[in-house]
Amino acid sequence: MMAEILRGDSVSQAHEVVVVGSVNADLVIGVRRRPAPGETVLGSDLATYPGGKGANQAVAAARLGGRVGILGRVGDDGHGALLRAALAGAGVDLSHLLVTEGPSGVALITVDPGGDNSIIVSPGANARLVPADVDRARPMLAAASVVSFQLEIPIETVEAAARAAADAGARVVLNLSPPAPLPDGLLALCDPLVVNEHEAAFLLGHRGGPADLAKELLGRGPRSVLITLGADGALVADAAGVTAVSSPKVEAVDTTGAGDAFTAALCLRLARGDDLADAARYAARVGAAAVRRPGAQSSYPDADEELPA
Template sequence: MTDIQNQKTTAREVLAALGHGERVAVVGSINADLTVETEQLPCPGETVVGGPLETLPGGKSANQAVTCALLGTATSFIGALGDDAHGDLLYQSLRRAGVDTAGVSRVNQPSGSTLITVDSHGENTIVYSAGANATLNAASVAAQAEIIRGAQVLGLCLESPLEAVAAAATIAREAGVTMALNFSPITKVPDSLLRLVDVLIVNEHELAVLAGRPLDSGDAAGLRAALSDLGFERAVLTLGADGALVLEGGEFVSVPPFAVAAVDTTGCGDAFMGSLLAAVAAGEPLSRGACLASAVAGVAALRKGAQASYRNAREVRAFLDFS
């Protein structure tokens, strides 16, 4: 059996383990993605011609929650939406995916948004405007503490105010809930928050910023040392087209990507993390969870948009069976 066949088998096994009473909570951002396709991404000062403007549901945290729910894991989302048309679109997208929205508030602010350009190779640039996401704070998170306490895993990223992220992380630690942090977008965070992280998800550039020095993705010992120096024992280092490296039990495991003809990579990293959250909640090791996450991210790259490109467990299984 080839490596890719082994990876598919593992991904199928992990997929079958999901949705048996475990729960994931995700606290953070939810945005309207204003997306335009163009032949090539503009250089600074350059104007290029694009196609029709599309408004699609997104936001790193919401994307992760939607991925979890579509895979069959009970998932709750805590965040803030504006009382506007974008807010209605985003709320309905969560509901359609099966996400529990009891922790979603509506505020008198524009909903969060991102401006996205996608080129003919599926690569993108993204500019984020927080909008209603900026109203999420320690008090609003504390008001939803029972949602966090009722989960096996809490997913966080850094698109939300740090006080909200820290409050959620503290509640999780006190309740014995595993906390996974996606260190994106890059933000200066206090050591007190980093010490609350159980599982770190970063790309190579983000890890270099955290470590304060350049890193080589081919130097496993150097990467392990950087993570160890930062105090992390469980981590996933995503490497884009080169897959991912998983640190667990003192060892690195390489997880290759699934080869697909990418249409749009927007939201693929969030699909990866959302799948990983679901797998960890089901008690799977990170390396096995990453096998499923790689497949789910590959499926997401086949269609335009973030949440609009995500597929349910049955469709992911079909991808594994027939790709």
């Protein structure tokens, strides 16, 4: 039998950003190189961090000074307690963070010496976030300026929540991660659709130059598109054309969760009225700050931290 418990205080004011998404424990091991099939390699001590693409975005936006809420699920295990505490500590509204019997989501992450990572996700409680949960959270969604989504929760829940947010006048931002086919109706709500080059190629069925990919994606129906390019910044595409956004040059320690920091900063600035290109420029600085420290949420800058220029 599934237990549902609401944690946190009731919504007292409109949120700038509401995140609908996953909440995971990140189990991280540093490796000299990734193992080949059938091979065993030695790694560092295991470190456990609060993570999940949804929780990462919520924490990053809250640390930047945003009023942030989250709709998600965690398990009633030790990981769930860690995850709730991390979100609450960042100031995220937990009114619609549900606690489910069973395990929380877990991400198994290896990080190489260059800071690049490989990730396997066990959804756990995230797989139990259903459209009925969206119905109960409609007041929070309706009061948000921007609602952010990823794809570590069931696609039918993403679709229901995106429709509810759009119907209420909120701006829908969707990060196609992990990549999965999108219904045309959901794609049409995205403003922007946020992808990296691999995710763009997955959705289109072929590779190409970033500008060409951005234009082709825009032709598929989203209101705007943003392609992240790692250390090379990003491209934004909308009805006005394609704009390149540079990223500050920093020494990368760990890229885990950097894309979530980027998307969170993007959402917060869009909620505060920036146009897409200006929001992306700020987001690139926040993402660059995040790769300078290990972990995901532990690497995110506070509102008063000087960002790389």
